[in-house]
Amino acid sequence: MSAEERSPGFGVYVHWPFCAAKCPYCDFNSHVRHQPVDQARFAAAFAAEMATMRARTGARTVTSIFLGGGTPSLMEPGTVGAVLEAVAKNWTVPSGIEVTLEANPSSVEAGRFRGYRDAGVNRVSLGVQALNDRDLRFLGRLHDVEQALHAIRLARETFPRLSFDLIYARPGQTLDAWESELDAAISHAADHLSLYQLTIEEGTRFHLLHAAGKFVMPDADLSADLYRLTQEVTAARGLPAYEISNHARPGAESRHNLVYWRYGEYVGVGPGAHGRFVEDGQRIVTFTEKVPEAWASLVERQGHGVVGGEVLTREEEADEFLLMGLRLAEGIDLARYEALSGRALSARRIAVLQDEALVAPVGNSRLRVTPAGMIVLDAVVADLAR
Known part of the structure; x- marks a missing residue:
């Protein structure tokens, strides 16, 4: 991808x-x-x-x-x-x-x-x-x-x-x-x-x-x-x-x-900023020094204040995509989730949540959380991500 x-x-x-x-x-x-x-x-x-x-x-x-x-x-x-x-x-x-x-x-x-x-x-x-x-x-x-x-x-x-x-x-x-x-x-x-x-x-x-x-x-x-x-x-x-x-x-x-929310890419610049972008084919996370003056000193010495980060696994990418995208009324693209994770969401779990009126399909390609589901969004996301 x-x-x-x-x-x-x-x-x-x-x-x-x-x-x-x-x-x-x-x-x-x-x-x-x-x-x-x-x-x-x-x-x-x-x-x-x-x-x-x-x-x-x-x-x-x-x-x-x-x-x-x-x-x-x-x-x-x-x-x-x-x-x-x-x-x-x-x-x-x-x-x-x-x-x-x-x-x-x-x-x-x-x-x-x-x-x-x-x-x-x-x-x-x-x-x-x-x-x-x-x-x-x-x-x-x-x-x-x-x-x-x-x-x-x-x-x-x-x-x-x-x-x-x-x-x-x-x-x-x-x-x-x-x-x-x-x-x-x-x-x-x-x-x-x-x-x-x-x-x-x-x-x-x-x-x-x-x-x-x-x-x-x-x-x-x-x-x-x-x-x-x-x-x-x-x-x-x-x-x-x-x-x-x-x-x-x-x-x-x-x-x-x-x-x-659509799980795009962004650079984070400045004290305590986080970034998420694709580098060498992998999505990476960056975060910078939080104390402003310490951050500025780091940048002056080495050109940046990044003090940590990680390379996300496919599963971590998919989980983040789910967590962010289901906050949106438009929901998520199921094919994109499958491409990120290497597997489809569980049809059985979707059916259970749909029966409880917590999620709803959008056509044949997307899934969204209902207004009732938004009140318990964290639980819905956790259930789908299992």
Whole structure:
């Protein structure tokens, strides 16, 4: 199977690891610095690591670029421009591809929007997270609702495409309250919403507070009802789920995230970034040093900050393909699964799950998880993968 047949896209992910404050629910590789970050140093390190990755991937055509974090909107527009120039120097970047930057709604960061657009960003993803001030404070956000709505308006005026995130299943949240908040979000959204249930991750401040009994999470039944309500409201308002937590008007799906979910290839650049791409006929995984300054020092010494990785077996590739692809409403291509794994999915297991209304065929060639199955997705994937 060629690289082209194995990959429905080739993305470049660049990780900006710095934040103004660490959110209590966040387990991403993000770091607060109380002194100004040497942006020129990090831009040069991004470019150097890209050159090393280009030597490993060979010539490729980029289908999407994503600047994530951390808080990429703490970058100066000139830094963003330098990063995008480095991508184009190393790979073919067709005009008009999706270039996304994650941003916070603070007034300082929103003030840079025009500069990001001029640098080549054409899609922004705003970390709004809630549309009431009480819950924004609980989530540790530095903005209020007024700032969030201003940033949404400004982003809609500045960028061709906009998405924003909300976190639901928050402590004390009722179905009626979430429906009202979701209706408000849809009225402000352009064409894409990312709606995530709050989860308590080890190593976060919320993990400590929750263990100490400082707040109570919604129970499993209420969480499932909140999920079902989310699907119903977004579908009725023209933003159906195309992935378990992502909703878009048809044609406005995140092209970069589809690279992940359709099991394409991507290079990960920057502190703590992961990559998955085909090298010498095998799909390999890379991950880089997480501490920003240590990563930059590694890049300056050896041209990259990669500190680990692995070559995936056919079975591991197939399992990842299943895990990612079944998150999508479109489901998976059964022939591609068989080509990756060397075996077909068990017809008996599919039949059992179909009888339980957890999966459904799409024609004769694809399999998808039903809305009921999405609530227990991990169990469905585990059953199929056996």
